[in-house]
Amino acid sequence: MIVPFSNVLVVAGILFALGVFCTVARRNLIMIVLGIEIMLNAASIVFVGAALHLDSLDGQTFVLFILAVAATEVSVGLAIIVYAFRRTGSFDPANFNLLR
Amino acid sequence: MTLYGILFYLISAAVIAATAMAITRKNLVHAVVYLIISFFGTAMLFYLFGAPLLAALEVIIYAGAIMVLFLFVVMMLRAESSHESVFPPIQWLPAAFFCLIYVLVATAMSVRTPGMNVPLKMLTASPRQFAVYVFEYHWFSIEVVSILLLLALIGALNLGAGKDAGSDGEPTDYNTDPAGEPPAAAGSGQPGRRSNRHGVEDEK
Numbered sequence: 001m002i003v004p005f006s007n008v009l010v011v012a013g014i015l016f017a018l019g020v021f022c023t024v025a026r027r028n029l030i031m032i033v034l035g036i037e038i039m040l041n042a043a044s045i046v047f048v049g050a051a052l053h054l055d056s057l058d059g060q061t062f063v064l065f066i067l068a069v070a071a072t073e074v075s076v077g078l079a080i081i082v083y084a085f086r087r088t089g090s091f092d093p094a095n096f097n098l099l100r
Numbered sequence: 101m102t103l104y105g106i107l108f109y110l111i112s113a114a115v116i117a118a119t120a121m122a123i124t125r126k127n128l129v130h131a132v133v134y135l136i137i138s139f140f141g142t143a144m145l146f147y148l149f150g151a152p153l154l155a156a157l158e159v160i161i162y163a164g165a166i167m168v169l170f171l172f173v174v175m176m177l178r179a180e181s182s183h184e185s186v187f188p189p190i191q192w193l194p195a196a197f198f199c200l201i202y203v204l205v206a207t208a209m210s211v212r213t214p215g216m217n218v219p220l221k222m223l224t225a226s227p228r229q230f231a232v233y234v235f236e237y238h239w240f241s242i243e244v245v246s247i248l249l250l251l252a253l254i255g256a257l258n259l260g261a262g263k264d265a266g267s268d269g270e271p272t273d274y275n276t277d278p279a280g281e282p283p284a285a286a287g288s289g290q291p292g293r294r295s296n297r298h299g300v301e302d303e304k
Contacts, residue, residue: 002102002104002105002108002148002149002219002220002221002222003104003105003108003109003219003220004216004217004218004219004220005210005216005218005220006210006211006213006216006217007108007109007112008149008220009206009210009216010206010207010210010211011112011115011116013203013206013207013210014116014203015115015116015119017199017202017203018116018119018120018123019119019123020199021123021196021199022122022123024192024195025187025192025195025196026123027187028128030128030170030173030174031123031128031131033170034122034123034131034132034135034170035123037135037162037166038119038122038123038135038138041138041139041142041162044142044146044154044158045142045145045146048145048146048149048151048154049149049220051149051151051225052149052150052220052221052223053220055221055223057225057229057230057233057234060151060153060154060225060230061230061233061234061237061238061241063146063151063154064154064157064234065241065245067157067158067161067162068245068248068249069245069248070161070162070166071161071165071166071249071252072248072249072251072252074166074169074170075169075252075253075256076252076255076256076259078169078170078173078256079255079256079259079260080259081173082173082177082259082260083259083260085177091177
């Protein structure tokens with residue numbers, strides 16, 4: 001017997017809110033991508049907890065896919081950040097207005 | 101409360117505290133290291149929920165590969181001491197207020213919903229059971245995800261290859277350094293970083 005599923009939801013919700021705050025409030029591209037990682041991580045916690053709650057392995061399978069998507073997103077996102085840093089010499093999203 | 105319940109609350113508190121430290125750090129290296137601690141805690145949560153294979157994958161992929169990729173980029177681009185412009189509180193306080201409302205409402209909803217207060221059972225899906233399940237019912241999704249990973253590899257290589265030679269007056273030796281990919285970046289070294297720093301500063 002562990003804990004009720006609602007406590008798992010609350011913990012993951014707090015983590016997700018922290019990720020949203022990091023994504024929205026920080027003005028640094030690397031911190032924005034880190035915030036997206038935190039949100040994906042919170043979603044993974046909910047999926048694993050729900051797999052235990054519903055006694056089904058589908059939740060754990062989806063965490064496998066979340067891992068793959070997170071790796072994809074980070075590699076492409078960091079490549080884009082490096083490219084943008086070469087063009088502008090800054091990590092501030094406000095400086096990426098070359099198209100204007 | 102059983103031992104596992106105490107463990108859950110301890111690990112959850114550690115994870116939330118490490119994440120809160122991570123998202124408030126000015127120094128990006130410190131933020132990444134705090135986030136590694138957070139991902140280790142998440143792996144322990146996965147193990148507690150009966151997913152040992154996913155716990156291992158979380159440590160290997162998230163705390164290992166992804167965070168090391170972040171560390172590479174932060175250290176190579178000297179992003180750790182960047183002067184970051186912060187929003188004034190009059191802008192982010194309303195957003196934080198709405199976030200707080202949503203967290204409170206979601207907490208109340210998930211606690212008060214019937215059926216949510218039954219404690220979870222201790223079950224463990226062994227890696228063999230999990231793998232058999234995945235490849236029996238979700239084999240097509242695995243193929244799709246592998247194609248996605250291949251596309252990400254091609255895209256990251258294409259972006260990191262540096263085809264903007266001469267467009268910004270950069271030194272040419274910098275363009276041999278594919279900074280987006282850690283294996284190539286670890287191998288090739290950075291002979292042109294100092295001159296590139298100057299080139300970037302001149303451009304700005």
